[in-house]
Amino acid sequence: MKRLAGKVAVVTASTDGIGFAIAKRLAEDGAAVVISSRKQKNVDNALAELRKLNLNVHGLKCHVSEAQDRKQLFEETISKYGKLNILVSNAATNPAVGGVLECDEKVWDKIFDVNVKSSYLLAKEALPYLRREKGSSIVFVSSIAGYDAFELLGAYSVSKTALIGLTKAAAKDLAPEGIRVNCLAPGIIRTKFSKALYENEAANEAALSKIPMGRLGTSEEMAGVVSFLVSEDAGYITGESIVASGGMSARL
Incomplete structure (x- = not known):
């Protein structure tokens, strides 16, 4: 029995890089x-690749x-599969580089x-x-930059710090309902984004x-962490941010 058998997951920004993995x-x-x-x-290309592997996508x-778009995403998921057990929020952007206080207001807002x-x-x-299903969970994808800001990614780093805080706050709110909320904080992963x-x-x-x-991480290594976090193996873990960074320091 595969550990996520019978579960339905939505993964955003999932046609390339960490999200695809x-x-x-x-x-x-x-x-x-x-x-x-x-x-x-991008959706069509990713679906074709995944279906070649006989995966249910x-x-x-x-x-x-x-x-x-968000409304349609969930409505179509329910129409197709009848339920939702797992949400992985992976979408992110960084349209400009620079220090946090050098960031243009419009870029900050974006x-x-x-x-x-x-x-x-x-x-x-x-x-x-998620409330309709037993053992549902949410995973936000943050970054090690949320713990120790990257010099040229100031605003991006602060946004990733906010996701760590969102994880902790939402986890406390939803724990009584049995819904777990955790966070993945990747280090430097070899993707187009980085x-x-x-x-x-x-x-x-x-x-x-x-x-x-002494090496960059892979998207597949990040995927393994998320699969663990949304599985029953992590049934007593909520409100946590798992840093997968090859040993890079991560302290707020």
Whole structure:
């Protein structure tokens, strides 16, 4: 018996990188998984790849900042599978680099709208469905930058700190109902999103110098953590942020 058999999961921003790896792993572990992305083409390509593996997946376009898209995401999940057990909120953006107090107000608003507000709204809108099922859970994808801000990702780092706080607050609220809320805080993972941290030799050396394990992480390693957090193996874990960073320091 696969440990997520009979579960239904929604994973946002799940057609590439960490999100795609999470969707793939949850499906491999037995869940029916609904993937999404801002672009339908990306959804179609990801679905084709996952279905080649005979995985039970569905997908649709969803811009997490759009209320109608979020509504459709959950309504279509219920229409297709009849229930929702797991929400993984992975969508994030970082349209500019610089120190936190150098950030333009419009850029700040964009980062917090996608990274924090949308995560909050997704969880709130998923809650009526999660309440119907025993052992439901939510996972927010934060970052080690939420503990120790990256120099050129000031506003992004603060948004990821906010997700750690959201995890703790929501976990306390929902624990009496049996709904667990946890957080994944990846270190430097080799994805398109983080390529600026490793794409040239100097950047790569600087990144590796901060990682005791001496290598970047993989999306598959992050997916394994999430699969654990949403499984019954983690049934007594809520309100926690799991740092998967190859040993990088993570202290608030």
